[in-house]
Amino acid sequence: MFSFEFYNPTRLVFGKDSVNSLDDLLPSTARILVLYGGSSAERTGTLAEVRHALGDRVVFEFAGVEPNPTYETLSKAVELVRQEYIDYLLAVGGGSVIDGSKFVAAAAKFEGDSWNILEAWGSNVVEALPLGVVLTLPATGSEMNNAAVITKAESKTKALLATPHVFPQFAILDPTKTYTLPARQLANGVVDAFVHVIEQYLTYPVGASVQDRFAEGILQTLVEIGPKVVFEPADFDSRANLMMSATLALNGLIGSGVPHDWATHFIGHELTALYEIDHARTLAVILPSLLNARREQKKAKLLQYGERVWGITTGHDEQRIDLAISKTKAFFESLGVKTSLSAYGLGTSAIEDVVANLEKHRMTALGEQQEITPVVARKILMASL
Secondary structure, three states: OOOOOOOOOOEEEEEHHHHHHHHHHOOOOEEEEEEOOOOOOHHHHHHHHHHHHHHHOOEEEEEOOOOOHHHHHHHHHHHHHHHHHOOOEEEEEOOOHHHHHHHHHHHOOOOOOOOHHOOOOOOOOOOOOEEEEEOOOOOOOOOOOEEEEEOOOOEEEEEEOOOOHHOOEEEEEEHHOOOOOOOHHHHHHHHHHHHHHHHHHOOOOOOOHHEEEEEEEEHHHHHHHHHHHHHHOOHHHHHHHHHHHHHHHOOOOOOOOOOOOHHHHHHHHHHHHHOOOOOOHHHHHHHHHHHHHOOOOOOOHHHHHHHHHOOOOOOOOHHHHHHHHHHHHHHHHOOEEEEEEOOOOOOOHHHHHHHHHHHHOOOOOOOOOEEHHHHHHHHHHHHOO
């Protein structure tokens, strides 16, 4: 196990009707900006609950944060924050709204061009506005971490922000808020959480038994509840376990003291930026091919993953690895999530565009051993056709 320092200050408030706790969580004198996406938060009544819980506080609202939040839209929110002397942000939504709110929190306090925050991956952030979250779509784990992904629409660039200054102070998780979500978003949430765990777990052994078992438990839970969440009528227990799985998949705990990959994410980000494919669906396309391409480097953990998550205990090593990858791919497909580029109408020309963007954005040494070059990425993408 590697040396590490784990820090996570986010307070989780979990349970039915937990939105009511906003009154206790927020300063009574706060000037609050509520950020959200489209009309669903209004239609489902979540915004009405939030407004009621905020009581007599001074509240402003900013709607229209996109599924892949853009620098251009968020810059308008930053202007509003400064104009109205807002001192607290409240994100109501899923990962995109939370990510966008993190950028607004940092940019509102930043001197100079806020795009420099993203160019420096957040390393130049020294302060940010306080932020709270009401989670409505479990997927990214953004409600309990310090990272965000922001898109610059003009250049189709996806950029990362990571700084401890944007940890949410609290996150409200009410599983009943997922009851009205469409199957597509629920499937995306399951896949996103699953691949988040894989990126921190399926690398190479470092003797981190606790982290491994924790990761495997989340993966097993997602395999167990995934079809129920996507295809069966909503029930509290399955949605509660989805929420907790997604949050714990990326709150830093299972990734402490172990190597990380993230190549699937970085390649997938380029597909989303160029072709607007749902983030989780790009992960489902790339991961099986990446695992196959890196099977020798990941051999020990692939065998462990196959045995502990999928119960694969017979056959020679290569057969077991083949089956583990096949079962992963089949799991995504069983949720209605396609696992090939051709399913999204993309061919070899798209592959060249993605590789070009990886090079443009200096993503030329990806993976836990930094061996996924543009040449290797091209092979992975070709195998994903």
